[in-house]
Amino acid sequence: MTSGTDATQRPAVALLNLGCRVNRVELDDIALELEALGCRIVKPEEASLIVVNTCAVTGEAEKKCRKAIRRASSLPHKPTVLSCGCMAALFADTTANLAENVLVEIDKTKVPARCRELLGIPDETATALTLPHEAHDAVTPTGRTRPGIKIQDGCNNRCSFCIVWKARGSSRSLEPEQVLERVVQAQERGAQEVVLTGINLGHYQARSSDGSSRDLAALVRLILDKTDIGRVRLSSVEPPECTEDLVQAMADGGERVAAFLHLPLQAGCDTTLERMRRLYRVADYERVVDTIRTHIPDLALACDLIVGFPGESDADFEESRRFCEHMNFANMHIFRYSSRPGTWAATAPNQVSPQLLDERSQMMHELARRSRQNYVSSRVGVEELVCVERRGRASTGGLIETLVDDSLSVGSLVRVTPHTSVNSGLVLDARSTGTQSGVSSETADGR
Numbered sequence: 111m112t113s114g115t116d117a118t119q120r121p122a123v124a125l126l127n128l129g130c131r132v133n134r135v136e137l138d139d140i141a142l143e144l145e146a147l148g149c150r151i152v153k154p155e156e157a158s159l160i161v162v163n164t165c166a167v168t169g170e171a172e173k174k175c176r177k178a179i180r181r182a183s184s185l186p187h188k189p190t191v192l193s194c195g196c197m198a199a200l201f202a203d204t205t206a207n208l209a210e211n212v213l214v215e216i217d218k219t220k221v222p223a224r225c226r227e228l229l230g231i232p233d234e235t236a237t238a239l240t241l242p243h244e245a246h247d248a249v250t251p252t253g254r255t256r257p258g259i260k261i262q263d264g265c266n267n268r269c270s271f272c273i274v275w276k277a278r279g280s281s282r283s284l285e286p287e288q289v290l291e292r293v294v295q296a297q298e299r300g301a302q303e304v305v306l307t308g309i310n311l312g313h314y315q316a317r318s319s320d321g322s323s324r325d326l327a328a329l330v331r332l333i334l335d336k337t338d339i340g341r342v343r344l345s346s347v348e349p350p351e352c353t354e355d356l357v358q359a360m361a362d363g364g365e366r367v368a369a370f371l372h373l374p375l376q377a378g379c380d381t382t383l384e385r386m387r388r389l390y391r392v393a394d395y396e397r398v399v400d401t402i403r404t405h406i407p408d409l410a411l412a413c414d415l416i417v418g419f420p421g422e423s424d425a426d427f428e429e430s431r432r433f434c435e436h437m438n439f440a441n442m443h444i445f446r447y448s449s450r451p452g453t454w455a456a457t458a459p460n461q462v463s464p465q466l467l468d469e470r471s472q473m474m475h476e477l478a479r480r481s482r483q484n485y486v487s488s489r490v491g492v493e494e495l496v497c498v499e500r501r502g503r504a505s506t507g508g509l510i511e512t513l514v515d516d517s518l519s520v521g522s523l524v525r526v527t528p529h530t531s532v533n534s535g536l537v538l539d540a541r542s543t544g545t546q547s548g549v550s551s552e553t554a555d556g557r
Contacts, residue, residue, distance in 0.1 A: 123229075256304070283308075341365070369507045
């Protein structure tokens, strides 16, 4: 940061994130605001204030959050710990009672202002927010080169196992002009790829200044038309919202839209989906996947899956396993069912034993490993447009980690051809074959 004040004299804040992609994006936004206030983003051991962004999606997630808060609050220099996020919002009193130096901010949008108050930063600095951002090797202060842009929050669905909607509220969307502005701001910080995120991204619906209504498909087209961002990525879209129009918009974008979709499944068995109160069935999911693969044959398909949901029989689990095998997922995020207080599933009959949860989880993880390896192997010898995330490492459109030449600039979009795969993720000996088509080297490098 350009300032007459010695950098070591500026307020020092640490940021700890637990949870989903949206949490990560929100913490990136908080980091940028804190830097604009004159703060340094540092390690917890160096910070007078530590912000912990919490998650409540599973019991294990809450356990990790409590552990992180206790660890931060017990550091020798006794920093102030400000907790925000879903766990903090749902269980504010319990969170605040974890230690004497723990505070809670339920409204995440107020975290920067709360930090300003705790750090004693003058009001005029907070009002102006005119201090330039620091230069980083990555695009965000937290080290990301593919920054997320939160365009939607909240959820109107009421799945029988979920409490996130209680913490996040109803679905709401960012205006299209604001989305464009944030894409351009990310580019100005060096981004060549942005990730559109939301709690229920497919519910995106907002009006432009001209009065026209835009859904997610229309927004993707608008971003491609009104900006020169190198690549747009969609994070997670629920099956009912993954329309043919959205898939067509992705296909029309060519390599400027990452050939990737995270399509939550949760179960590959209709009886389980019904108990989960999901808004689709297996046949619906398969039709969506067929549409995707018709329009974008090489798309990497990822999913979420819950094993051991209350009432899941051996036959139900086997049906779900076979369906997942049939789908040939590029990546699977597998969760053992975790009881959430206040949900129907928490008191549902026929809870699955911990031992059976572990067994089913291991079986699904083995399937996921094989499926991932099949996908990675299929990309060997195929030219890919990759985003260099750190020196010598890049990610393909399908999120395969790839070794690349150390000379490539962090943040650049370049073409490579992978020649060898290792395990289920890393592709070795990727040979550069040039920069992105139609983009100059200077632009492709994001500098």
